[in-house]
Amino acid sequence: MKWYRSLYWKIFLAIWLSSVLVILATVVIVGGMSHHERDAEVQETRARALAERMLERYEEGHGLERLQRKLSRGAPGMRIVELSSNERVFNSLPKRGPGARPVLTFELVSESGRSYRVEVGAWPPREQFGRFLGLLVSVQIVLILLVSALTSLVLTWLVVRPLKRLRLHTRALAQGDLAVRSDQQLSTRGDEIGELAREFDTMADYVERTLGASQRLMQDVSHELRAPLARLQAAAGLLEQRLGEGDPLLQRLNRECGRIDHLITEILSLSRLEALEPGTDAFSVQELVTELREDIHFQQPERTLTFEVPKGCRARGNRQLLERALGNVFNNALKHTPMGTAIELSYAAVGNLHELRIRDHGPGVPSDTLEQLFDPFFRQRSGVDADGYGLGLSIARRALRILGGSIEARNHPQGGLELLVRLPVA
Template identity: 35%
Template sequence: MRPGRLFWKLFLCFWLATTLSFTVLFAIFEYKERNGPESGSWLRTALFMTISSMVEAQGPDAVPPIVRHANRENDQFSFTELTPGTRITLPAEGASKLLKSPDGRLFLLQSRLPIWQKPNHRLPFAIGTIFSILFSALLAWHLSRPLRRLGEAARAVASGQLSTRVGPLMGRRRDEIVDLVREFDRMVEQLQQTLEAQRRLLHDISHELRSPLTRLQAAIGLLRQSPAEQQAMLARIERESERLDELIEELLTLARLESGQQNLPYEKVDLIELLGAIAEDAGFEAAAKGARVCLASDPAFVSWVSGEMLYRAFENIVRNAVKFTDPGTEVRIEARVSGEHLHLTVSDHGPGVPPDMLDSIFEPFKRLETTGDVPGLGLGLSIAQRAVQMHGGQIAALIGSPRGLIIRVDLPRREG
């Protein structure tokens, strides 16, 4: 997995803070070196520490004569034995150290010029702390700002404001947080579309149920007023009852597919044989309007599927084509096997569908003005789409040539 932009932002922030800290420290030490004691202070320091160690370990005789007798004004070092009543003068600059020899005598070693002092370790720590605080604050603000906005958007969505979007507030920022925001916006948009589709579906269901119920009530009222029309009214009531039963069955099928139920019975089915049975039944329906159904297929395509659901899907596609094809025309079904896939096309010679409506015909209760008075519930293609997708396939609508509609299905072979 390659590091993302957020990783590089964090890395560069820490690297920049470290680099600036070292740069400032180097500049400070360089300044002190140029404006402080001359470079000979390092040599004086070494001599000063060596003499101190020699006196404390071996006594004053170990000190070189040049140091032991150096008490003139222009000498760098002075070495004096301290006895009761001895008066000494400490230099304004330089360093002094009290030494004790092994025999217990006390000596004072002085350097009239400055020697190297122990560095102040608090300065680097203070500088590093300041830069760490500055860059940590900047980084925390940079990271927390979009996350805070994302949290506010999540609370807004939870309260029902599904039009909330965070992406436009990110500006030109490009990192993993923006990717998260983009996915959040996509999720909210999908949720909004789903809820709106459910509202439309509930509205359409209530409308579809209300229409046959209204006709049933009207038929019952007429039957009470005109007993002589009993047979006609009973036939009308029977038709409306059948329509209600068909609508409820289709709704239940759609609900099962929408919920993704996994307890549907699966079995090995020859889909070519299944299409043959559907084409034969649809042929009788087409003959009533002077049309015909033609099936062109390869020998066999056996797959592990829900035979019930795919039967409903194929039947809805074929019967939909039979309903809308013009009298005297042909509904053509082609089923071709290519490797591990079945390619199915069903074409008619009806009024067709406008190009901008090709995707929407798979929505529940979607009817077009071009359908006229052709009966139907508007659920057939919705059920077909969900059944095909449940089996890992794809379904699409295309414009026929020179007119009409083509439904294309691509199904992979499934092994049980």
Template identity: 35%
Template sequence: MGRLFWKIFLGFWLTLVLIAIGVGLAVHIYNQNRIEAITDLAAGPRASFVVNATALALAQGGPESVESLFRSWPGQRLPLVLIVDEAGRDIFNRPVPSVALERAREQLRGAQMLSGVRRVLGHNGHEYVIFIPRPGPEGLPQTPSRQMSLGFQLVAALIASLLFSAVLAWYLTRPVRHLQSAANRLARGELATRVMPHIGRRRDEIADLGRDFDHMAAHLQTLVSAQQRLLHDVSHELRSPLARLQVAVGLGRQQPERLAGMLERIERETGRLDELVGELLTLSRLEAHVDRERDESLDLPALLEEVVEDARFEAGATGRQVSLSLNGEAQLRGKPELLRRAFENVIRNAVRYTAPQTGVDVSATVQTQKFVIRVCDQGPGVTAEALERIFEPFVRADGDATGGREGYGLGLAIARRAVMAHGGTVDASNREGGGLCIELSLPLSNNTDEGKRPTE
């Protein structure tokens, strides 16, 4: 059992004990006040009979005989018969009303005695006053056996509170121990660790904590798997240009007459490596949220127009077109180069995969506090299963990781993270009739819908 168990256990148990003591004191004070309020004595034939029988039993057998008499008394409930010694204490430690006791002693000193009062000399040599207060207060023990029953009830209540506190503490700390064990296993690298199967069907805050822990563990497992896959893909991408560099160096040494061509090859491969390392650094900064570019107030339609104009220039060389449709004005405070990179990556990716002699449609509209850009090509599209994976690093637009197409599969990954860094979203869907559509949605700091830009 851990420290939390003992804290909860002792806390609840002491609380229950203090409550019981407080209630007991309150009841005792209440009964004591009721006892002190009794000023009269019971009289009459029945009271006289009971007092005489008690006096006889006390004189002959002492307190044990009296207790036996009380337990075996036939008929109706026995009234409260007090047996008080010279010090004013009942022989069975029951409460004694002081006013009634003084009245009984006065009756014994007087010439006329009530029939319900007796003075008895016990077999131990002590003198006792026996009387019945009227009325008998409810809730007080009428016989020694009932007083013993009260003591048993107190012990039983103490044991019950002990068991209740132990069960409650165990119930509260058991899932915490499972969480602690799961956290230790997770720290050792067991990323498949989950706690909800051990917590069961609880519906409380601890169960919510367990679900949050499982969600965290699943997210960590996904991140670690993605990191391992990224390292594998990076090593794969670096191996090919490095191998070509080694071949070029070897051929340049063996065939000096081809040295100029080999130097061109080395320069090309070095450029590719520089481009790959640059994209990896950009992706790493976006993942770590450490981009140091300052935020500026941006005119998003103007920025998009610049990117589309550059894309048109590149697409024209391959017989492709890029059309742009703008609707509304949009202002956003963000990082201009990062958003330019996102727009450029998406549009250039569409130009690369759209079929020859076709075009890429780019549309931008201002919706409810959002600037939505939709880029659709007329290429082969991707499978439904690959729609989400194309935004992962080193996954090509055709859905094959580290495949044989151009590029490194980092463009869409960088675009999504750049848009997410501005609080936006990026989604992909297949176009009816063939092709892929990518939608970028950016929240606006302020926008107006006055006027429309011309469709180009």
């Protein structure tokens, strides 16, 4: 999953951007109003000080031309009129334009007691961008952004972390761990995430009961079929004594009885796997693979077998489970590949796992049915006339899960089907 699709970053960026927008709006609106009021006060104070200085020079008899030339650079226009004689003492307001109209008027009494009216034009506008940039890099704004970032991190941690734990529980349930439930920290929460965790537990209980009932049903039906099957086989034996071994109908009856017996055996094996203990004893995988290789060579001597497993390859658990799993994998390759084709087994160490790669040289399977190979009763049609009921690889996957391992199917780039069996290192 790409980073920008993560719920963590979506919440983080949403809170961050909303905080920035609120801060910008506050700076532009509230900051602009406060600066306007403060600027008006500052301008009036500066204008009074400037007018007092000019009147002081005027009453002392000094000329104002030099001061006027100095103030004309970056200073507002100003008009000073003595109230008693209505005489203009000073005038630098432009005659036309937006600056000709005074924006500030006040009366001023000099130290000699004379009264003057002072009219001040507009001050040069301050650079708004510089003021705005100064506010953005101020300590207050930086602190607000840091607090909003910390808040978003805490919120995403409170939401995303429990969701990730629920996702792991759901994945474990999908992989066949029917006993998985949400941890107590999740299920006891009083918010929506706690409700979701409790709904997950309810769903897991229902799935476990349903699958357990179906497994018990298959087991009970298989046991019940044993008795009529035994009677059919006994009846077939009596018919064989009367009709002889070469009768085609009798041969068909024996063949069908054998198929039913094989199906019942596989169903019982599938249902009994859950009752087997995982075990804790360490055993040699290399010795087990050697035994299976000898069995395959005895059944089909013409097969080319290439098995490479180091002597130090050891696993821990119930040896019978791995024997059942690998035996079904090899039987699947023998059934679905032509006679005389090769079967290869190679070994690789991947971290703390043993990886056994079993490859045949058959036709392979369509890529869209690779995962279905491990579903019970799924049968892949191929060009090879093969018997089976689609339970072999399903039994292999369940056995490996009990051992803490896994199995995966893929088509080899050079042809044939390749099964990857992974086991924890002892």
